[in-house]
Amino acid sequence: MGYNKKSNAELLALKEELAAQYAAYKASGAKLDLSRGKPETGQLDISNELLTNMTGDGDYISTDGFDCRNYGILDGLPEMKRIFSDLLGIPAENIIIGGNSSLNLMYDSIARFMIYGVLDQTPWAKLDKIRFLCPSPGYDRHFAILESMGIEMIPITLNSDGPDMDTVERLVSSDESIKGIFCVPKYSNPTGITYSDATVTRLASMSTKAKDFVIMWDNAYALHDLYEEGDVLLDILSESARFGNEDRVLYFTSTSKITLPGAGISMLASGKRMIDKIKQLIGVQTIGYDKINQLRHVKFLKDADNVRQIMKMHAAILRPKFNFALKSLKEQLDGLGIAEWSYPRGGYFISLDTMDGCATLVWNLAKEAGVTLTNVGATFPYGKDPRDRNLRLAPTYPSCEELKLIMDILCCCIKLASVEKLLAKQR
Amino acid sequence: MGYNKKSNAELLALKEELAAQYAAYKASGAKLDLSRGKPETGQLDISNELLTNMTGDGDYISTDGFDCRNYGILDGLPEMKRIFSDLLGIPAENIIIGGNSSLNLMYDSIARFMIYGVLDQTPWAKLDKIRFLCPSPGYDRHFAILESMGIEMIPITLNSDGPDMDTVERLVSSDESIKGIFCVPKYSNPTGITYSDATVTRLASMSTKAKDFVIMWDNAYALHDLYEEGDVLLDILSESARFGNEDRVLYFTSTSKITLPGAGISMLASGKRMIDKIKQLIGVQTIGYDKINQLRHVKFLKDADNVRQIMKMHAAILRPKFNFALKSLKEQLDGLGIAEWSYPRGGYFISLDTMDGCATLVWNLAKEAGVTLTNVGATFPYGKDPRDRNLRLAPTYPSCEELKLIMDILCCCIKLASVEKLLAKQR
Numbered sequence: 001m002g003y004n005k006k007s008n009a010e011l012l013a014l015k016e017e018l019a020a021q022y023a024a025y026k027a028s029g030a031k032l033d034l035s036r037g038k039p040e041t042g043q044l045d046i047s048n049e050l051l052t053n054m055t056g057d058g059d060y061i062s063t064d065g066f067d068c069r070n071y072g073i074l075d076g077l078p079e080m081k082r083i084f085s086d087l088l089g090i091p092a093e094n095i096i097i098g099g100n101s102s103l104n105l106m107y108d109s110i111a112r113f114m115i116y117g118v119l120d121q122t123p124w125a126k127l128d129k130i131r132f133l134c135p136s137p138g139y140d141r142h143f144a145i146l147e148s149m150g151i152e153m154i155p156i157t158l159n160s161d162g163p164d165m166d167t168v169e170r171l172v173s174s175d176e177s178i179k180g181i182f183c184v185p186k187y188s189n190p191t192g193i194t195y196s197d198a199t200v201t202r203l204a205s206m207s208t209k210a211k212d213f214v215i216m217w218d219n220a221y222a223l224h225d226l227y228e229e230g231d232v233l234l235d236i237l238s239e240s241a242r243f244g245n246e247d248r249v250l251y252f253t254s255t256s257k258i259t260l261p262g263a264g265i266s267m268l269a270s271g272k273r274m275i276d277k278i279k280q281l282i283g284v285q286t287i288g289y290d291k292i293n294q295l296r297h298v299k300f301l302k303d304a305d306n307v308r309q310i311m312k313m314h315a316a317i318l319r320p321k322f323n324f325a326l327k328s329l330k331e332q333l334d335g336l337g338i339a340e341w342s343y344p345r346g347g348y349f350i351s352l353d354t355m356d357g358c359a360t361l362v363w364n365l366a367k368e369a370g371v372t373l374t375n376v377g378a379t380f381p382y383g384k385d386p387r388d389r390n391l392r393l394a395p396t397y398p399s400c401e402e403l404k405l406i407m408d409i410l411c412c413c414i415k416l417a418s419v420e421k422l423l424a425k426q427r
Numbered sequence: 428m429g430y431n432k433k434s435n436a437e438l439l440a441l442k443e444e445l446a447a448q449y450a451a452y453k454a455s456g457a458k459l460d461l462s463r464g465k466p467e468t469g470q471l472d473i474s475n476e477l478l479t480n481m482t483g484d485g486d487y488i489s490t491d492g493f494d495c496r497n498y499g500i501l502d503g504l505p506e507m508k509r510i511f512s513d514l515l516g517i518p519a520e521n522i523i524i525g526g527n528s529s530l531n532l533m534y535d536s537i538a539r540f541m542i543y544g545v546l547d548q549t550p551w552a553k554l555d556k557i558r559f560l561c562p563s564p565g566y567d568r569h570f571a572i573l574e575s576m577g578i579e580m581i582p583i584t585l586n587s588d589g590p591d592m593d594t595v596e597r598l599v600s601s602d603e604s605i606k607g608i609f610c611v612p613k614y615s616n617p618t619g620i621t622y623s624d625a626t627v628t629r630l631a632s633m634s635t636k637a638k639d640f641v642i643m644w645d646n647a648y649a650l651h652d653l654y655e656e657g658d659v660l661l662d663i664l665s666e667s668a669r670f671g672n673e674d675r676v677l678y679f680t681s682t683s684k685i686t687l688p689g690a691g692i693s694m695l696a697s698g699k700r701m702i703d704k705i706k707q708l709i710g711v712q713t714i715g716y717d718k719i720n721q722l723r724h725v726k727f728l729k730d731a732d733n734v735r736q737i738m739k740m741h742a743a744i745l746r747p748k749f750n751f752a753l754k755s756l757k758e759q760l761d762g763l764g765i766a767e768w769s770y771p772r773g774g775y776f777i778s779l780d781t782m783d784g785c786a787t788l789v790w791n792l793a794k795e796a797g798v799t800l801t802n803v804g805a806t807f808p809y810g811k812d813p814r815d816r817n818l819r820l821a822p823t824y825p826s827c828e829e830l831k832l833i834m835d836i837l838c839c840c841i842k843l844a845s846v847e848k849l850l851a852k853q854r
Contacts, residue, residue: 044497051487052479099716148711260496262719
């Protein structure tokens, strides 16, 4: 029976029962964490060969004869570009290889637009007000970049097929101060949805009042399927090229969750004109990124097919955790009318919505019972969840045993918070 | 006899002789390069162990128990900070470890000042005009950063003890638009001079009209002595702390010319307030730099004493090249009154001044004879050498045999250009 159907007496009785359960969890002194969207140790072990696969015996020479130990080669080794190109269907000449962090490439891109402007347009820092569309819930680190630079964020509802495109089109076509949109188009952080073909086409083709409008396309989970059959994302670069808009797209990904989060390889792609401009400015910023690590990755990853095999090994570790967490939510919360959650087919998160106004209470209860959750609001611009209901669950890092206890405590907290909320309403 | 003492007839005879020599060089079809300030292959081999020194057998765990393969640790491993701290006498808590490029850290620092301002001051991008002092000749990549961001560069004469401090003090004390100075304080690129204690103290203590004045302290050659007895540079961080100015200093170095230029470790240090602010903003830019490469470096470099031993190995390779180049200049040009050059005791360059108005001619002659020199003007703001006389010679990369031919061709070109110049004057 849904909690909202329960009488005051029933709720009070339930509260007593849940409070006792909760007290027991609290007394057990657990110290658990469901906030960390990072690979577990077993996943890191998949790539241990990366640490040892250089022999030093001349294998620091790239296929075109360059000694990668020395200065030189700004935009990445051709063999590293080839792997990303084959995996993502992006021409190698549209690709720049970066350092160990695609977030860093994103930050640097926005910083460049602030200082130099987009292509030949006015630097954003010279304009009175600039704004960005932020499909929400979304990735807190995207929002942090925008907030740090004083770029006003406009939340856009993220539906199951992507951002609310009617609103997006209405805003970008009429407001010149809107300079971009930040997207995680596949297995979105945190809701796990993948943009539909129609959404991608509308983003690629829409006309924007601002000539310097950019689409920050963070395809962090491009290859991160949990199940045999993965979601398929339309390629925005070729799609936008059909409309002459390819320079508007800045496409990012990395091997952070393919090889090693702390020591992977990142990538940026765009249209030719934008890539040429970015290369010119990166040439002022650095002499080159770490080419030895690119060689290590080329040796380890080998080719696109082998990368897909590696991703199956990650999925084999992660799938049971997601399945368990989802089963646990279903068994404990289904039909109670107090929570809804996503069923992601890839990525690193489950997104859960409590009843309105309950998320902070759940977070606090969980904290006191020893379970750290991602901060409430982190998935919204300015850290403010307007309905105080979204929780981002990250089941990848804890062990399976830990996960069992975490889910039990979490579900107990959600129930308890919901009962308290409903009782407060009845008063 | 000095060329300027020669009669017209003598000069014409000399010109004929030199032109014949030059024609022979040109006909030999040499293809040589004296422009690349980078280590030779033998120097790279010193660090080949870096490519193979990870075993993957648990050695990815830092001394404080962190798995460096995963996300985390923003400002660098304590053990990596320790090595820089011991080498440079900078407290570890004032150090941030970066990626493979200190140039990138410098660029990012200037970009941060543009976007966020220095500490709590107005972002530079919001100001009408900002200017920087540029001791010249200097490093072209410093100038390129400033030029790319529209920061006006004011050349300052670089003397044998550092920048002309009377001019520096006069300008910074009276002009609020002057926001900083770019320095290579030890074995300066390209003249090889080291700032005197008095210069460092004046930079550390001077009062500046701009509250947001910064000293970009690129100590790239901190450890790069050629001879047993190296130059000693006063520590600007402790010196400026005596005057409460430590947050004004941004101190950079890297292992690019200690281990591998393409895959080394960079470092940024400053006062506590500045470091805290930078950490906060780097925390928006990235989740962390490559910690596995930091671990590799810690294993390879071991400690400060061992780094100093490694630097002796580099010096043993470089010293004969510098000695040969300097001997060659002395034997072929001394007393002719047509060139002056530096006698560096460290670093990567010899700076040579031709007679005024001759450098471009020498460059062109050398080019046609198959010797690439660093572009004339590269060592000055906006690529403009006001006296058209400075040539930056980089003797590290060519082999000793190549270097012999290069120096012969170069000296021939300098003589020929000088004779032509003197003949033109007599007309």
